[in-house]
Every structure is written in structure tokens, then in C-alpha cells.
Amino acid sequence: MATKRTIDVALSTTGLDREGRPQRVPLVADGSGQVTAMAAPPSLEPELEGEHMLINLGPQHPATHGVLRLVLELDGETVVRCIPHVGYLHCGFEKIGEYRQYNQIIPWTDREDYLNSPGNNIAFALGAERLFGVEITERCTVLRVIALELSRIISHLVWVGTTCIDIGAFTPFLWAFQERENIYNLLEGWVGARLTTSISRVGGMAADIPDGWLDGLRGFLKTFPKTLVEVDKMITRNGIWVGRTIGLGIMTPQDAINYGLSGAMARASGVAWDMRKDFPYLDYETYDFDVPIGVNGDVYDRFLVRMEELRQSVRILEQAVERLPDGPVNVNDPRLILPPKSKATSEMESMIHHFKLVMEGPRPPVGEVYVPVESPKGEKGYYFVSDGTAKPVRWRIRPPSFVNLSAIPKMVEGHLLSDVIAINASIDIVMGEIDR
Amino acid sequence: MAINVKVVDRPIDETSYVRATLKGLGNTFKHMIDPHKVTTQYPEQRESISPRWRGTHRMLTTEDGKAKCVACGLCPTVCPANCIKLVPGEDEEGNRYPLVFEIDEFRCIFCGYCQEVCPEEAIHLGRHYENSEYSREGFVYDLERLMAQTHPVCEMWDPADPKGE
Numbered sequence: 001m002a003t004k005r006t007i008d009v010a011l012s013t014t015g016l017d018r019e020g021r022p023q024r025v026p027l028v029a030d031g032s033g034q035v036t037a038m039a040a041p042p043s044l045e046p047e048l049e050g051e052h053m054l055i056n057l058g059p060q061h062p063a064t065h066g067v068l069r070l071v072l073e074l075d076g077e078t079v080v081r082c083i084p085h086v087g088y089l090h091c092g093f094e095k096i097g098e099y100r101q102y103n104q105i106i107p108w109t110d111r112e113d114y115l116n117s118p119g120n121n122i123a124f125a126l127g128a129e130r131l132f133g134v135e136i137t138e139r140c141t142v143l144r145v146i147a148l149e150l151s152r153i154i155s156h157l158v159w160v161g162t163t164c165i166d167i168g169a170f171t172p173f174l175w176a177f178q179e180r181e182n183i184y185n186l187l188e189g190w191v192g193a194r195l196t197t198s199i200s201r202v203g204g205m206a207a208d209i210p211d212g213w214l215d216g217l218r219g220f221l222k223t224f225p226k227t228l229v230e231v232d233k234m235i236t237r238n239g240i241w242v243g244r245t246i247g248l249g250i251m252t253p254q255d256a257i258n259y260g261l262s263g264a265m266a267r268a269s270g271v272a273w274d275m276r277k278d279f280p281y282l283d284y285e286t287y288d289f290d291v292p293i294g295v296n297g298d299v300y301d302r303f304l305v306r307m308e309e310l311r312q313s314v315r316i317l318e319q320a321v322e323r324l325p326d327g328p329v330n331v332n333d334p335r336l337i338l339p340p341k342s343k344a345t346s347e348m349e350s351m352i353h354h355f356k357l358v359m360e361g362p363r364p365p366v367g368e369v370y371v372p373v374e375s376p377k378g379e380k381g382y383y384f385v386s387d388g389t390a391k392p393v394r395w396r397i398r399p400p401s402f403v404n405l406s407a408i409p410k411m412v413e414g415h416l417l418s419d420v421i422a423i424n425a426s427i428d429i430v431m432g433e434i435d436r
Numbered sequence: 437m438a439i440n441v442k443v444v445d446r447p448i449d450e451t452s453y454v455r456a457t458l459k460g461l462g463n464t465f466k467h468m469i470d471p472h473k474v475t476t477q478y479p480e481q482r483e484s485i486s487p488r489w490r491g492t493h494r495m496l497t498t499e500d501g502k503a504k505c506v507a508c509g510l511c512p513t514v515c516p517a518n519c520i521k522l523v524p525g526e527d528e529e530g531n532r533y534p535l536v537f538e539i540d541e542f543r544c545i546f547c548g549y550c551q552e553v554c555p556e557e558a559i560h561l562g563r564h565y566e567n568s569e570y571s572r573e574g575f576v577y578d579l580e581r582l583m584a585q586t587h588p589v590c591e592m593w594d595p596a597d598p599k600g601e
Contacts, residue, residue: 192590196546198547207488230463239453241456287438301446
């Protein structure tokens, strides 16, 4: 007879009703995070009691959001132990980057957190610009804020949609993806690609927005809150949704800080940690918006925080559209920015400059920088070490999904197998970013 | 500092099963009679693609039917995916031209850097997205194939459009 492990989080696990069928026990929210362990329910099959079973969830399971493999040790249907295995999608982005010039790495950053491609491109460019020591133009700053918030909306919409599917609701997924489609149409009009945008360059953007693009964005900002209200109406107060999410995977504020969580995961636990607020970049401190935080740190709180972030992104976008100044997008720095195409094809000096810049690449000074930004998943940082050549000696990504995923063994212990899916979905992982 | 911290409202007391289900059904029916249809009946109907669309490559030609490419070697240098193969040649007048110019459309990631750096405006990405072949070899587009493409080209990095430059 194996001893039952004591579990230090409150469970919404099975009890038994009068007929002896498993029954959910609703969680009593404590707020302080101190909860007592519940008595184990009497076993339905006493002769099998204490026998644990190992199962693999993934790496090709549709609900693990990619190629994540969770080895679960089950006692009946309760998870006793969980070991996540990562690395199935390892592509070696960081190694490849050591053989590429700074601008050539930008298409690779599209592919790590592919729901947030503009965000990655811009975060990379921000890091490289600090290494080069250039100040971007005002128009570029606002354009980057617009791209960042659009990509945050994309990522959160995909999160809401796929989590709904994981938990069993299909319709909000379609509405969320319809709005995502509108954003992709906007991005397509801007840079010609929908998913792998490569929207930024070191010192500027790939292109200015075309004429009339802002009208499309304003139209989107009018229709999008309506969809948000619909999704909100469908699930926020829905008993099934609340029952499937409440009290699951609780992280106390202390736990969240100890595990290094960031993004909506940390904020749902009540830690008001947002790079936009704590380490402002791109003039985020001049925008008027709220950082939502949760109370209990369960899956339901993460959902509420992300829904509120969608609303706040709309607020930021409205302010950004208002303040978008005229002027150049790229910095006036011939070390970084290619000469205009019309000059490069007609003037000899510009052509020599063009060739020199493409063949040799811009060279940053010797040094190392780390620049964190708030990606939809959490604190995303790029770290560069430069020896003064056109290629980084080393560059590294701080992937928020990876750090957040490291808390999954803590979160799923003592929960039911079906709740593992909900908890795993609530982390909002993208395997491209975790394995890199 | 205008960034405030806001504690999210947890409407647990207002949850329900029947009311939420009815609301959801109502929403679904509202969408059913909504005249704004979002489904595109591909391939009969097609969404229009933006003028900046980055798709299948195309090599532009001069008026006498030769490729504009002068084999300067910028596009294979800048290509982040190493998908361009270029072997330069020289004719008797000393003009450089590409002996071999191949783009592996499977390796290509359609970032558009080749078009961005091309000083002759020869290689372009195109507004085209439906490619199919019976073999992998068919996706290695040689110079003839690139020149034979007829679809419109991507308008980004076009000197005529200062915003995209």
C-alpha cells in the first residue's frame, strides 16, 4: 500500500455523492493562499489502491499546444507527479544567429513565438538598437506600439480560442479567429505577410504603413470590442466554464515569484509585474492603461486577466492611433539603414554604400545588452554579446513560455487528468519559443 | 504615471448554467441571421491579397527579354535561409549575367530581403500563393522559370512608393 502524498493546494477533485459517484467539490476561496489538504476520497477499487500508472501526454497530443510531452504519474485519475519534457522542436535559432548579421536574424525571430511575430521582431530590434546605441524616430516608436499591441491581441485571442476548445467550448474559438483574421489582413497590408511578418529592422521598420491603413485599424478597433463582449457574454459567467477553470493550478504570489513567472501568469497570482510598467520602453509610460491583476492565481483568474488585457490593448491602440506623428520611420543613420532604392539605383555613392552595408553588415560596438519587453506570454528578453563584428558572438532569448512551463509540475499535482489540460492551456505556451 | 494596477472582478456569484446556455444559443442564432458572412468559398471565391504580398518569386526582364540580374551577389549574401544559388558569368562585352540562378522555394522563407537589397530591381517577390508540383525538384525554380512567371510583383521596396522603401 503506497502512502498518499499530501498536497498543499486546495483541490477541486472528486468526492463522492450519495450514490457513490464522483462529484466535484467547489473550492472555497481563501485569498491568503493558505488552504488545508482534503481527505482522499474512498477508493472505488480497493484492490488497485496505491498502484500508480505512468502515462505520456504528448508529444503529439492536440491539447498540449505543440510538441510538449508530459509524463504523468497517476493514482486513479489524480496526478501525483508530472515531468515535462521539452526539446522536440529545437531548431537552434541561437546558434544559427551567430552566423547571421543582425538584420538577418529578424526573420528567425518570427518563428520562435509564432503567435507574436511582430512582437519578437520589435523586441529583437529594440535589443539590437540599444547595442548599436541609436534612438529610433517618434513615428517608429508609435508604429511599434501599434504592432506590439496588435500582436498581443492576436496571441490572447488564440489563447482564449484554443483554451475554449481544450475545455470543450467551440464557438468562441471561431469568433476569436475571425477577429484574428482581421488583424492578419491589416498586417498583410502593412508588410505583405500574415504570420511571419519580419516587420522591423534595426533602426526602423521594414516599411511605413500604406495610405489608408489607419482607417482599417480604426474600423477594427470599432468592431473588436463587440466580439470581446460576445466572448465575455458566452463564457465569463458560464457555469461550465467557471466550473472547469476555478480553483485549478493555483499559484500563490510567493510561488509565482519563486518560480520566476511573468506575464499573465504572475499577474493572475496578484503580482503586478509588467515590463511596460516596471521597465518602460517605447514610451509606454506615457500611455494611459491599466495592468490587471488577479486574486487567487487560478486558471479562471488567468482567463480574466487576459480578457482585461485585450480591453487595455484596445485602449492603448486608440491612443497610439491618435498620437501617430508624421515624419521619417527609419533613423537617419547611414551605418544602419540602407539608402533609398531610388538613390541606390542612380547614384554611385549610394550604390557603394548599399553594397557595403549589405555585404559587411552594420557593426555594433563591443559590449553586451539585455532588453526585456512584455510579450503576451510574459517577460521576453533578448541578450546580445558583441565583439564588434557584424554578427553577434552570442545571442539568447529569455523565453517566457519556458519559465512559465517550469511551474507545471507544481500546478498539476493533485488535480485530475482532465484538469491537466486546462492548467496546461492556461500557461499559454508556444513550443517554438520554448525549444527555440 | 498613468499606468494603474487594476484587480480583476471575479463574477463567480453571477455564474449560471441555464441562463448562460440560453445566452450562448441566442448569440449563435444572432450570428446565423447576421447578413455579414465571413466564410470564403475557396477556391470559387478568393480573398484579394494586398499589393505588398510576399509570395512566389519572379525575375523581371529587360525589353529584349533578358533577365535584369547582373549577378552582383547581394541576394545570396543577404538571404537568411541560404536558398539562392548564383553562378555569375561574363559575356564578351564584359557584362555580368547569371549563368545559374536558382531559388529553392521550399527553403525560402519569403522574408523579401532579396528584393530589398537588389540594386537592379530584378528579383521580386510576387503576389501569388498557390504552388504545387509533383516532385521536390520542381520547387527549385531556375532562371527561366523565374522569368516566365507573370503574376504581379510585391510593391514593397518599390522606388515608386516612398512609404514602402
